[in-house]
Amino acid sequence: MNVASHHERELARRIKPDPIDRRAAGYNVIDTDFHIVPEWEALRRYMPEPFRSELNRYPLVGSDYSPKYAIGIDGTGQDVLGSASTAAHVLKVLDEIGVQTVILSPGFQRPQSMFHQQMVSVLASAFNDYMIKEVFPESSRINASIMINHRDPAAGAAEILRVGDHPQFVGVYTEFGGNYEPIGTARHDPIFEAASERDLAVILHIGTFWQQFTPLAQGVRTWTELVGVSSVATCMAFTGSMIMQGLFDKFPKLKIVLQEGGFWWLCDFMARTDDYYLNHPGDIQLVERKIESGERFLRKLPSEYFESNIRFSSQPVCMPRNPRHFKSLMELCRGEDFLMYSSDWPHATFDPLNWVFDPAISEAGRAKILGGNARAWYPRLRI
Amino acid sequence: MQEYLVGKFSELPEGKGIAVEAGSSTIAVFRIGSEVFAISNACPHKGASLCDGEVLCDFKIVRCPWHHWKWRLDDGALEPDTRQHLRQYNVLVDGDDVILRL
Numbered sequence: 001m002n003v004a005s006h007h008e009r010e011l012a013r014r015i016k017p018d019p020i021d022r023r024a025a026g027y028n029v030i031d032t033d034f035h036i037v038p039e040w041e042a043l044r045r046y047m048p049e050p051f052r053s054e055l056n057r058y059p060l061v062g063s064d065y066s067p068k069y070a071i072g073i074d075g076t077g078q079d080v081l082g083s084a085s086t087a088a089h090v091l092k093v094l095d096e097i098g099v100q101t102v103i104l105s106p107g108f109q110r111p112q113s114m115f116h117q118q119m120v121s122v123l124a125s126a127f128n129d130y131m132i133k134e135v136f137p138e139s140s141r142i143n144a145s146i147m148i149n150h151r152d153p154a155a156g157a158a159e160i161l162r163v164g165d166h167p168q169f170v171g172v173y174t175e176f177g178g179n180y181e182p183i184g185t186a187r188h189d190p191i192f193e194a195a196s197e198r199d200l201a202v203i204l205h206i207g208t209f210w211q212q213f214t215p216l217a218q219g220v221r222t223w224t225e226l227v228g229v230s231s232v233a234t235c236m237a238f239t240g241s242m243i244m245q246g247l248f249d250k251f252p253k254l255k256i257v258l259q260e261g262g263f264w265w266l267c268d269f270m271a272r273t274d275d276y277y278l279n280h281p282g283d284i285q286l287v288e289r290k291i292e293s294g295e296r297f298l299r300k301l302p303s304e305y306f307e308s309n310i311r312f313s314s315q316p317v318c319m320p321r322n323p324r325h326f327k328s329l330m331e332l333c334r335g336e337d338f339l340m341y342s343s344d345w346p347h348a349t350f351d352p353l354n355w356v357f358d359p360a361i362s363e364a365g366r367a368k369i370l371g372g373n374a375r376a377w378y379p380r381l382r383i
Numbered sequence: 384m385q386e387y388l389v390g391k392f393s394e395l396p397e398g399k400g401i402a403v404e405a406g407s408s409t410i411a412v413f414r415i416g417s418e419v420f421a422i423s424n425a426c427p428h429k430g431a432s433l434c435d436g437e438v439l440c441d442f443k444i445v446r447c448p449w450h451h452w453k454w455r456l457d458d459g460a461l462e463p464d465t466r467q468h469l470r471q472y473n474v475l476v477d478g479d480d481v482i483l484r485l
Contacts, residue, residue, distance in 0.1 A: 008386060009386045009388045010386070010387050010388070010406075011387065011388050012387040012388060012389045012390075012403035012410075012483060013403060014390070014401055014402070014403050015402050015403065015404050016402065017409050017424060017425075017432050017434070019425065019431050019432045080448075080449070080451070081449070348450065348451070349450070350449055351429065352429055352430060352431075352449070355429070
């Protein structure tokens with residue numbers, strides 16, 4: 001073996017590298033999707049009887065058909081990076097991942113798909129009260145969305161009215177997914193009316209995948225089919241229902257945030273819905289909101305409602321293999337205008353903010369994605 | 384070629400990674416049994432530090448701590464798509480010294 005003598009060797013320095021891009025310190029970064037899961041015993045203190053005494057754990061929903069048997073991730077939330085239940089823990093992680101301000105999402109989404117509607121509403125209210133009493137007072141860097149049960153629109157709207165004046169609630173949180181009716185139908189209007197009047201953005205986060213007892217679900221064998229594909233497909237279905245059924249004509253100020261439903265589909269979706277709409281607009285006047293208003297058409301082309309009413313949390317950003325295509329996709333989908341940074345901590349699709357420093361993104365776009373777009377989209381955010 | 388002394392072989396943790404700075408490079412070094420491997424520390428996917436990844440000793444694989452991308456330590460390939468490679472570094476054991484050659 002030809003080994004150099006020791007005097008020619010330098011000592012390698014053992015380090016603990018920080019994988020978060022240090023340039024992030026120059027921005028007031030806002031994370032629009034970070035999950036908190038209260039300890040069960042803390043959460044149940046905020047439930048009314050008899051739930052407080054008798055409901056002794058987070059309810060699990062149905063049998064679990066999720067094909068996660070081979071992905072090496074334990075737990076229902078794919079919490080690969082930990083689990084935060086307190087403000088102190090949240091703040092510690094924010095400092096580690098380069099985030100200044102956060103909009104928390106509940107990290108126990110699956111109960112929303114329970115059949116027991118009153119129990120869903122009880123869990124949502126308990127989460128909101130936990131935030132008000134135990135999390136918000138600890139730091140002004142922490143904001144959250146009001147958890148609601150959207151399948152009971154009257155209860156969802158009532159919850160927005162109950163806690164919606166708290167200054168650290170900046171949005172309304174619920175889910176899209178295969179277990180739910182697309183939320184654009186008119187029966188959900190009490191929720192949208194309450195949110196719109198209070199300048200609260202409505203956040204739709206992926207919650208369920210293909211509905212379990214359907215041919216679509218029965219054909220699923222892999223994690224990528226379930227989480228990678230059905231999240232995008234169901235997000236598109238929800239988006240189509242909101243636009244085509246006149247939701248944004250009835251509530252022009254309404255702001256929607258789509259979370260974890262993909263993004264690159266947007267360029268196809270915009271062109272496709274415009275084309276189909278212009279080919280066959282006759283059924284628009286038949287939807288409930290248009291019967292109510294007497295209008296025959298949408299007030300804008302379907303693609304134009306994204307500018308006025310819809311934004312996207314960024315994660316997971318799935319980079320195309322050809323780096324030049326990233327720039328093209330960002331332009332086609334207006335990424336610098338429509339994306340708001342989100343980490344999704346601590347889930348398996350966690351995104352650090354490093355991708356925002358890709359040279360394909362302009363300096364002005366970087367500032368918008370890391371905070372500017374969120375400041376504009378969450379009017380209640382005080383930073 | 385420049386040589387860097389990483390440390391003593393006997394002090395390298397078995398089945399775990401450490402990161403060292405050598406020149407301008409940050410390199411993850413792993414010991415599995417009598418073998419030592421050195422690869423670029425940053426996962427090409429989203430930049431996590433592979434020195435913090437779980438080492439699957441039987442398969443000579445490090446699993447990225449953020450998204451579980453599996454990198455083969457012996458040839459630097461990504462296990463499910465071997466067209467993708469990490470940068471590997473020449474590492475040798477000289478007595479009890481572990482030496483990186485860049």
